[in-house]
Amino acid sequence: MIYILKGHDLRHAVEEMILHLMPTVITEQADIEPEQGDYCISQLKIDGKNATATAIVRIDSRLEQRARVAILPDTDELANKRVLTEIVKLSIYDAILLFLDKAPEWGSLTGVRPAKLARGLMERGITRPQAAVQFREKFGVSPERTAITMRAAAHAQKALELLPQNSVSLYIGIPFCPSRCAYCSFVSQSIEKAADLIPPYVDYLCEEIKQTGEIVANTGRVLSTIYIGGGTPTTLSPEQLEKVMDCVKNSFDMSSIIEYTVEAGRPDTITDEKIKAIKTGGADRVSINPQTMNDTVLKNIGRHHSSDDVIKAYEIARKAGFSVINMDTIAGLLGDTPESFKNTVTSLIALKPENITVHTLAIKRGADLYDKEANSKQHNSVKQMLDTASNLLSSAGYGPYYLYRQKFTAGGFENVGWCKPQTESIYNIAMMEEIQSILSVGAGAVSKHVDLKTGKITRFVNPKYPKEYMESYERIIIGKQKLMML
Ligand code: SF4
Numbered sequence: 001m002i003y004i005l006k007g008h009d010l011r012h013a014v015e016e017m018i019l020h021l022m023p024t025v026i027t028e029q030a031d032i033e034p035e036q037g038d039y040c041i042s043q044l045k046i047d048g049k050n051a052t053a054t055a056i057v058r059i060d061s062r063l064e065q066r067a068r069v070a071i072l073p074d075t076d077e078l079a080n081k082r083v084l085t086e087i088v089k090l091s092i093y094d095a096i097l098l099f100l101d102k103a104p105e106w107g108s109l110t111g112v113r114p115a116k117l118a119r120g121l122m123e124r125g126i127t128r129p130q131a132a133v134q135f136r137e138k139f140g141v142s143p144e145r146t147a148i149t150m151r152a153a154a155h156a157q158k159a160l161e162l163l164p165q166n167s168v169s170l171y172i173g174i175p176f177c178p179s180r181c182a183y184c185s186f187v188s189q190s191i192e193k194a195a196d197l198i199p200p201y202v203d204y205l206c207e208e209i210k211q212t213g214e215i216v217a218n219t220g221r222v223l224s225t226i227y228i229g230g231g232t233p234t235t236l237s238p239e240q241l242e243k244v245m246d247c248v249k250n251s252f253d254m255s256s257i258i259e260y261t262v263e264a265g266r267p268d269t270i271t272d273e274k275i276k277a278i279k280t281g282g283a284d285r286v287s288i289n290p291q292t293m294n295d296t297v298l299k300n301i302g303r304h305h306s307s308d309d310v311i312k313a314y315e316i317a318r319k320a321g322f323s324v325i326n327m328d329t330i331a332g333l334l335g336d337t338p339e340s341f342k343n344t345v346t347s348l349i350a351l352k353p354e355n356i357t358v359h360t361l362a363i364k365r366g367a368d369l370y371d372k373e374a375n376s377k378q379h380n381s382v383k384q385m386l387d388t389a390s391n392l393l394s395s396a397g398y399g400p401y402y403l404y405r406q407k408f409t410a411g412g413f414e415n416v417g418w419c420k421p422q423t424e425s426i427y428n429i430a431m432m433e434e435i436q437s438i439l440s441v442g443a444g445a446v447s448k449h450v451d452l453k454t455g456k457i458t459r460f461v462n463p464k465y466p467k468e469y470m471e472s473y474e475r476i477i478i479g480k481q482k483l484m485m486l
Helices: 011-021 077-097 114-123 128-138 143-162 191-218 238-251 272-280 295-300 307-320 338-351 372-395 426-433 466-471 473-484
Strands: 002-006 039-047 050-059 062-071 167-174 222-230 259-265 285-291 324-331 355-360 399-404 415-419 437-441 446-450 457-461
Touching: 002 011, 011 039, 011 077, 039 077, 050 077, 062 077, 114 128, 114 143, 114 399, 114 426, 128 143, 143 399, 143 426, 167 191, 167 238, 167 426, 191 238, 191 437, 191 466, 191 473, 222 238, 222 426, 238 272, 259 272, 259 426, 272 307, 285 307, 307 324, 307 338, 324 338, 324 372, 338 355, 338 372, 355 372, 399 426, 437 473, 446 473, 457 473, 466 473
Parallel strands: 002 039, 167 222, 167 437, 222 259, 259 285, 285 324, 324 355
Antiparallel strands: 039 050, 050 062, 355 415, 399 415, 437 446, 446 457
8 A cells, every 4th residue: 555644744643543454565655646546645734733744545446634733732743633533544544434334343553552542541630430431432442441551550550669769670581492483583592502601691691780780770770579480481591580589689679679580471481480589589479471272282382291281380380389370371373263262261260370461462563463364363362362361360360450562463362461469560560561771681681671761772682692781791782871871
């Protein structure tokens, strides 16, 4: 599809909305109306304080036109831009919607953090019920997704009150896995190829942890939560895990920690010794990620473990006495069906973990994205899976507490963390809602400085690959020092 901008240059907003509604190949064209083919003309007219955005869309020779109007708040340039972006996107949404069989579950929302948007509306003076009405009526979000968003927004508000203003969280990344899962889009190295890199990586990691401890102390900050994730942190040996976690203990004042999580990840890497090292190291939460309890689907995604291994790993962790265990699952995996996904969720609930996270498969951009029929089938099947999970989890006493959307998830859906009362992960909420700064160590780790007053977020990204990371060590430390001086 061709798109043409008239009277504005909100290119990103236009592209995002077209791709949200109809994954297709899009190209911008200059200011001429094409005689043939599919197109979207996005036009903006501003007359004093009055702004009108019009979208003219032609698909398969059918022409539709829709417009949205707004009065500019004129408080500052940023506020005006927010309103203009909104009406440009909504006009395109209204026009393209006329060509679709059904409206997307998330309506016109394209962002990855819907609860953050809801909190933003509330900060600008409306109540939670009014924000819910805006979600449903203005943005066209389904009642179910609106309800989940409002609950996540309430949890974020509570977390904001709990976290001291000068607090930060710490993320430690272990980018190694026993093997690559078929759906993985993360830069993780399989140990078959990268085993030699692990010992030096652990050494550099410990040095970065030590330096990060100094940055936290020297800038008058306190550490509130720690998350060791990956990859698969339990790819490390018990001794390596012990080394990393001892280093954390020796580098930070641990008295302010309210939560310490290790993503044990793949069940085939979990042993008594590793779980013992994690517990002794000070973590009170672990995450075990089966993704599915269907053995055929496990094979399809390239996992080398069975559903029985998941149960064994869970029992090891439960016996070790962690206060919270999370289990991850993914809707939309190759070969999975609504019925077998229902079995997965039922099996996980039967184990009684405190948290269950339901992800939606992120599809890689490629041919599949443009196959309308396959997309529609997958949409219906994933919707059924998510609805079933939501009903089963709610009936079993779990509630949604954080959510985020990824670009190109199957059917444009979301990932939702469910928890039993009082067991929510503050780390997950703080990171997804961007309500706290984070210092991250390891290859590919992203540190963020969050200015809660202005909403400005500044990032510092460590090099992606372990080798590159180890070679750039000094630059990383200087970058993080600067970030925390902001
Ligand atoms: S366990 Fe996670 S990070 Fe590792 S290969 Fe599988 S999907 Fe990727």
